Amino acid sequence: MTRSASHDRTPEPHSPAHHHGHGDHHGHGGGHGHAHTGQDDALLVAVLDLDAEIFAPYLTAVTSRIAELAGGGVSHVVDLGAGTGTGTFALLERFPGARVTAVDSSPEMLALLVERARAKGLGDRVQTLETDAGTGLAGITDADLVWASASLHHVDDPAAALAGVRAALRPGGLAAVAEMDGMPYFLPEAAVADRPGLEARCREALGAVDAEQVPHLGADWGTLLAAAGLAVEHEHTEPLELRPPLPAQVGDYAHLVLGRIRGALEGRADPADLDALSALLDGGPGDVRHREDLVVRSTRELWVARRPADTA
Numbered sequence: 001m002t003r004s005a006s007h008d009r010t011p012e013p014h015s016p017a018h019h020h021g022h023g024d025h026h027g028h029g030g031g032h033g034h035a036h037t038g039q040d041d042a043l044l045v046a047v048l049d050l051d052a053e054i055f056a057p058y059l060t061a062v063t064s065r066i067a068e069l070a071g072g073g074v075s076h077v078v079d080l081g082a083g084t085g086t087g088t089f090a091l092l093e094r095f096p097g098a099r100v101t102a103v104d105s106s107p108e109m110l111a112l113l114v115e116r117a118r119a120k121g122l123g124d125r126v127q128t129l130e131t132d133a134g135t136g137l138a139g140i141t142d143a144d145l146v147w148a149s150a151s152l153h154h155v156d157d158p159a160a161a162l163a164g165v166r167a168a169l170r171p172g173g174l175a176a177v178a179e180m181d182g183m184p185y186f187l188p189e190a191a192v193a194d195r196p197g198l199e200a201r202c203r204e205a206l207g208a209v210d211a212e213q214v215p216h217l218g219a220d221w222g223t224l225l226a227a228a229g230l231a232v233e234h235e236h237t238e239p240l241e242l243r244p245p246l247p248a249q250v251g252d253y254a255h256l257v258l259g260r261i262r263g264a265l266e267g268r269a270d271p272a273d274l275d276a277l278s279a280l281l282d283g284g285p286g287d288v289r290h291r292e293d294l295v296v297r298s299t300r301e302l303w304v305a306r307r308p309a310d311t312a
């Protein structure tokens with residue numbers, strides 16, 4: 001077992017599963033079975049793409065670690081909840097001999113991903129499967145790697161989803177689950193002079209919304225993988241922090257994320273905090289898109305587990 005040294009996470013309590021709402025604020029949204037508006041989709045695409053750009057070095061490190069654990073022989077990768085294809089394209093690059101099956105419950109996401117694959121000249125290495133991955137990965141039994149980033153917390157029944165992951169893997173194949181502690185944080189403590197601790201308070205209020213809408217966010221995926229009959233070989237918690245000078249896109253990313261939080265907290269947080277949040281979004285002098293003191297913080301977790309070779 002090659003656990004990393006920084007295995008120090010504290011599982012968060014969560015309430016029983018139920019469908020998360022149409023207006024999922026979460027930014028990593030896109031739950032199955034819900035008709036999303038075009039605007040929701042556009043926002044999710046923008047958030048996912050900004051996240052991919054800003055945290056690209058982290059993803060490179062993660063795929064490198066997975067390649068070490070895989071030790072070669074990766075020819076079929078499944079990207080569970082592929083979204084805009086961040087993981088799909090990173091894994092196609094990491095495993096040049098592999099093809100990827102991109103799985104998502106959103107036909108719009110899959111169409112966008114295919115369009116991007118073709119534009120990159122990778123169309124022949126990508127296939128898609130439109131399904132609710134919470135109920136299994138229809139017909140796939142030969143995967144060398146199933147990658148699930150910021151997607152498994154959306155399924156209704158993680159145990160059923162992981163049983164599907166196990167069934168999709170060949171014996172000896174790997175499941176890699178990447179999750180994060182919700183959307184990134186952006187504000188320094190004193191971002192708004194008369195509302196110190198604004199973001200921390202808003203995020204605490206958001207925790208109650210998350211517990212209702214995405215109850216499996218913060219789940220202990222190591223325990224769940226083991227319960228599904230997969231042997232956990234690697235767990236790592238990475239507290240990422242980006243300080244100025246920051247990539248130009250960070251202002252836009254902060255604006256999107258804080259805007260979604262503002263929307264989700266209407267009526268659920270101190271009105272003075274909501275006003276302060278609005279002032280960070282209104283295009284005025286305090287707008288996050290104009291500030292130079294943002295700090296991006298996000299805690300990312302990775303679990304890699306193997307389907308035992310001695311079972312059928």
Ligand SMILES: C[S@@+](CC[C@H](N)C(=O)[O-])C[C@H]1O[C@@H](n2cnc3c(N)ncnc32)[C@H](O)[C@@H]1O
Pocket residue numbers: 027028029030031032048080081082083084085086087103104105106109131132133134148149150151154155156
């Ligand atoms: C936050 S995005 C993550 C996208 C991508 N994995 C990434 O890391 O950028 C979650 C994706 O999972 C998809 N998704 C949510 N629930 C799903 C389910 N039950 N089955 C399949 N896909 C699902 C959403 O449509 C969305 O594209």
